[in-house]
Amino acid sequence: MSLVHQDVPRDAFAEVSHFRSELYACLTARGDALFELCDALLCMDGPVRTLVDLALAPEHRRGHGALYGGLNQGWIDVARRRRALAGVPLPRAVDGRLVLAVDVSPWLRPGANTCADRDLCHTFGWGEGKHQMVPGWPYSVVAALESGRTSWTAVLDAVRLEPGADIAAVTTVQIREVVERLIAAGQWRRGDPEVLVVLDAGYDAPRIAHLLDDLPVEILGRLCSDRVMRRPTPSREEFLLANPKGGRPPKHGGEFVFGNPTTWGAEQAVTVTDTRLYGKATAQAWDRLHPRLTRRAAWLDGPLPIIEGTVIRLAVEKLPSGGANKPVWLWWSRTGATNVHVDRCWQSFLRRFDIEHTFRLFKQTLGWTRPRLRSFEAADRWTLLVIAAYARLRLARPLAADLRSPWEKPTEVNKLTSARVRRGFRNLRTKTGSPAGAPKPSRPEPGRPPGSKNRKRATRHEVGRVLATGEAYTRPAHHKVGTKPRRQTSHPPRQ
Structure with missing residues (x-):
């Protein structure tokens, strides 16, 4: 099951250009700053260590203030962006079936006491069978899978799980909306094999x-x-x-x-x-x-x-x-x-485990969890930009050149990893042009006078799951994992 590539490279080039234009149309407020931030994310040399480093990339023609202003005050048409992701060519099985995987990946913020809507995220610690609950923002991700030996997936949607959310209910709504968008985009028609959804x-x-x-x-x-x-x-x-x-x-x-x-x-x-x-x-x-x-x-x-x-x-x-x-x-x-x-x-x-490679790319190469953003709305915008950047990498697979290091083995064009496709994306970007407008000169705000103290203390927020009544959530005794078989259960606990 490999990606459905076009026979003519110009068709793949048209797909990349069309998706770039559609992405820019989804950025309804501070679109120029957000679009150039997405370009800098793909064209930066090496992994993204800090968010402000992206302002130094040549593709980001604005200052670091515009970078943070776009994430904090920008606006993205989420519905249109999701329709754009559902309309691109998707990987399929041998029988033409779409295979979707759903999993949760956390954005850990253990020391961010001023961040709202943090939940206790399940993470694995050192040692076999060890796990920890760390405060952060958990995101439920839906991706289309390929077959064979590959690390590529097609991410279609990501939803942040709020504290106290019913994971099964949120996942059901998310899968329903993704499948309905795929049907509306013509990815599934009557008579096709049913979509297979894989859960852990x-x-x-x-x-x-x-x-x-x-x-x-x-x-x-x-x-x-x-x-x-x-x-x-x-x-x-x-x-x-x-x-x-x-x-x-x-x-x-x-x-x-x-x-x-x-x-x-x-x-x-x-x-x-x-x-x-x-x-x-x-x-x-x-x-x-x-x-x-x-x-x-x-x-x-x-x-x-x-x-x-x-x-x-x-x-x-x-x-x-x-x-x-x-x-x-x-x-x-x-x-x-x-x-x-x-x-x-x-x-x-x-x-299904291929989605773990995508999470690792998001966090280690694209720097998804690197920014120390206070607002969860800004975190959602940054997450949408990372997913859009990854979608552009996937569309650019047939056009990417193998810019390998001297110690790396040669690889066929269609078998390049996402990190190696990202190396040559800067050369591809120069051919597509940028719909973003030129930056306008401006004068920065004076800010707080030197020597003055910040007397407006940021609000601290509690961490953990809450019920609809506002009370703290406690795990029921019958949900704890025991040594004997559970003969009456409706939803198994996460291992």
């Missing part, structure tokens, strides 16, 4: 699949290894055969305990594949399994639905990192899985 552990995949049942999407989510599923409700004949005296028919069938192989029964499908990194990969699938929902959290109103799907157990022979080799449990929102479906599901899930 921490998302309530059955609930999201139930809320998106009216859209042409399939949900594939990872489950914790201590989950317990239920089999289909037995028929009337089977119930009477097991209970000759009659009684109330059960609503759920027998248990399927992930940690107890004696409850698994016969598989629906089994595949064995030889892989280069993981050795022999064995995938087993069991059909028509559903979680037993209870009257809490998201299921307080209305009847409790039966959300059936396929459970897939993936076991590999080895791990490249040499860590603990544990099986991976997946839940697919469709039933009647065949060997082809099982292979497509677990291979698509492994491709």
